[in-house]
Amino acid sequence: MAEGSSSAAPLKDELDIVIPTIRNLDFLEMWRPFFQPYHLIIVQDGDPSKAIKVPEGFDYELYNRNDVNRILGPKASCISFKDSACRCFGYMISKKKYIYTIDDDCFVAKDPSGKDINALEQHIKNLLSPATPYFFNTLYDPYRDGADFVRGYPFSLREGVSTAVSHGLWLNIPDYDAPTQLVKPLERNKRYVDAVMTIPKGTLFPMCGMNLAFDRELIGPAMYFGLMGDGQPIGRYDDMWAGWCMKVICDHLGLGVKTGLPYIWHSKASNPFVNLKKEYNGIFWQEELIPFFQSAALPKECTTVQKCYLELSKQVKAKLGKVDPYFNKLADAMVTWIEAWDELNPTAASVAPAAAPAVSNGPAKGK
């Protein structure tokens, strides 16, 4: 466990919880035993004049669209509006090493014994233990109590690699696309699969943004949720886009991505007709996107996440621009995102007092 953590709230001073929302955050009541020790970054989506109520006792900062515009200036164009993709502004403004992000329709799930699941604690375990992207272990997470590497697992690979991302799952309402929602309106996920595993190198997966933790220092700049929602021809692909970009970059840099535990309880089925309207371009385009990401190769010179991401933006423009002009716009936004990230997160070498934005005066502060 890292320094400064207490056993009750591990990484308390090193982790921010990012929540995108358009409504009062009553859902936090249920999470109080687990989240209250942590700092929250709330990104208010939509109408900035609306007041968002946060339950008493939580330590938070809240950013609405006016804050985003003021802090990023012209670069605010890379942050989606009227879409939960705006959450990635919270990743950028954070100064912590770790991020956990969750949606306001996610509740505490119970494990098979009936005990409330502390999702954040499991994510932290996932992030602080290594990942094994180069060879599949049939007992799943080899670092877990009661498990190990099985016969035939090369010893040279048993130290694993640093874990950059921990992707949690959801019980109850499954994370289906609109067509599947329409076909199976009553399907619920009741299966608690007691496993955490590393997504192998070279394999893509559908990353959902509603129960996700990552190491900002290792992979933060790749966690851009794209241009979605208001004024864009696509929605509900923000987390997918981030997941595919992130995975290609993790594979290139030798970082690990895990999926599995912890579960949260997903309470609200979104409207499949609304979703279909948001998704239909994505459903069509993903047939081109997946082969693109599967074959994307980054040159050796890309030694930082930023360099990887900028290279990927070039490849997006070169290869996906012909799929739809939207991808040219997205490629430009990817560049703007990196510029904004670097502005808000100057490296030790480049820090100068004038370069640091006066963020602390901006947003509404809780507590």
Add this chain to the structure above:
Amino acid sequence: MAEGSSSAAPLKDELDIVIPTIRNLDFLEMWRPFFQPYHLIIVQDGDPSKAIKVPEGFDYELYNRNDVNRILGPKASCISFKDSACRCFGYMISKKKYIYTIDDDCFVAKDPSGKDINALEQHIKNLLSPATPYFFNTLYDPYRDGADFVRGYPFSLREGVSTAVSHGLWLNIPDYDAPTQLVKPLERNKRYVDAVMTIPKGTLFPMCGMNLAFDRELIGPAMYFGLMGDGQPIGRYDDMWAGWCMKVICDHLGLGVKTGLPYIWHSKASNPFVNLKKEYNGIFWQEELIPFFQSAALPKECTTVQKCYLELSKQVKAKLGKVDPYFNKLADAMVTWIEAWDELNPTAASVAPAAAPAVSNGPAKGK
């Protein structure tokens, strides 16, 4: 469900159960409710003069070393002696479409509700439903009741590919190598992970031979368990070798490999000191083997399992021969194995009465 199956014993006439053994098969009593409808192929390891007792009521044929020598003639050299690797003779002599193989120290496990697990039934489900090697599904097997493909899963990949192999797992004694056994003598696997998943394309895994099912028509000739045991410098890598060869070939041919359910109960911890003696070369060599298999590429002309396997044998000789002369011998045995397979399994085009060996007179028959 395929024709000729009853719901009580699916694929009854299309599946053989292959069991390598050196002792009386009392363990079958526990499996009687599940195995009795099926035909067993017992491959007796070691001293052929020893009589193996099979419980009453099972339909079986039994082959000892004398049978193997008589049936294969000089080609019998490719079948290991005094090692459970001899089980692959059973794969070769079978005339059925599917094989299930299990060891005599494997018992019936219980699911979390306390119910006996019908391992064979689950393997058949795994084999008869498609696999998804090209993209990871975070709800695991998308074809299972109550699950599906999640948002972001390309629709063009949702039909999956044919499943060639179903790799089951084990509760209780974990399948550890000797060093891990020595370090953790008391560790037991108590975690029932309720999932079946496809091993992604390009990812290798440690395949264990003690609870394994496969489609003989799709992948049989790749299921060679190598030269192990008596007179060989290595043991306990028979199933690993088969798994790595098989996976490279499945990836090349577009076939699927699943791991996960069903569990069996592994009752007997083998002696770690004996295992260390068998394994030490393998532990050393696997550091070279894994990069070899990870980078092995098969040319387009390899359109059948046999062609793939013969090509792989050439690459083994060319690239692993310098690791140890053993691999030259193994590469030759791989060729012999394919010759023997083709002799016992003539294709429709090549069938001639004289080519079919008089197997039916050979082995001891049950019932």
